Amino acid sequence: MYIGIALTVCRKRLTVPRLSALLRRRHHGAQMKLNLGCGSQILPGYCNVDKVGEPDLKWDLESFPWPWPDNAAEEVLLSHVLEHLGQAPATFLAIMQELYRVCRNDALVKVVVPHPRSDFFLGDPTHVRPILPMTLEMFSRRVNEEWRQQGASNTPLALQCGVDFDIVSIVQMLEEPYLSLYRSGKIAAEQLQEIERTQFNIVSQIEIVLKAVK
Numbered sequence: 001m002y003i004g005i006a007l008t009v010c011r012k013r014l015t016v017p018r019l020s021a022l023l024r025r026r027h028h029g030a031q032m033k034l035n036l037g038c039g040s041q042i043l044p045g046y047c048n049v050d051k052v053g054e055p056d057l058k059w060d061l062e063s064f065p066w067p068w069p070d071n072a073a074e075e076v077l078l079s080h081v082l083e084h085l086g087q088a089p090a091t092f093l094a095i096m097q098e099l100y101r102v103c104r105n106d107a108l109v110k111v112v113v114p115h116p117r118s119d120f121f122l123g124d125p126t127h128v129r130p131i132l133p134m135t136l137e138m139f140s141r142r143v144n145e146e147w148r149q150q151g152a153s154n155t156p157l158a159l160q161c162g163v164d165f166d167i168v169s170i171v172q173m174l175e176e177p178y179l180s181l182y183r184s185g186k187i188a189a190e191q192l193q194e195i196e197r198t199q200f201n202i203v204s205q206i207e208i209v210l211k212a213v214k
């Protein structure tokens, strides 16, 4: 797994076209690419989906089943969406199950979320749940099996939901002044990790790439 700190000024969100370029590196022919909760970011080559506006497909992602067959998608983008979905835990788990069902083996799922300890997350009343890398790691069978062997009490959500997502990479976008301090060598990556864990407004957003394992 790659864990990185992005050297980009980030009071602003990443633009979706840049995210799309990252996802496009893994193009495998004609399979479907989904941009879920697209908002106004309509991406060429994707099925752009939202419950409002004028997307390619108007769909409420909290309505099940989703309108795609099993194994239909090679890429899925959820940019600043997952934190808006599934206020009830059962709904959130159903979303993860539908995401897994529509992904083919090895499909990449890029999730971009505001850091839960940032004003970007706390300031929006339509954010219904914090998402951390560990939230998504709970949907990895390998991690669940490790917990089981260790006798850990963590809920094995991959096993319970019948899904399996590996985390491929995690990139955290630093706020200023931490970005400049890191760039100038005045703060080390280890110190940043510690203050990110305990303080607010250190990281603005987290980009997590998952891979569906089938």
Ligand SMILES: C[S@@+](CC[C@H](N)C(=O)[O-])C[C@H]1O[C@@H](n2cnc3c(N)ncnc32)[C@H](O)[C@@H]1O
Binding pocket: 016, 036, 037, 038, 039, 040, 041, 049, 050, 051, 052, 059, 060, 061, 062, 078, 079, 080, 081, 084, 085
């Ligand atoms: C913060 S916007 C992000 C839009 C875009 N992905 C971006 O990065 O600019 C969240 C989007 O998720 C959509 N959304 C929220 N709940 C949804 C649901 N249940 N079904 C479909 N779309 C939903 C909203 O309508 C909105 O367009």
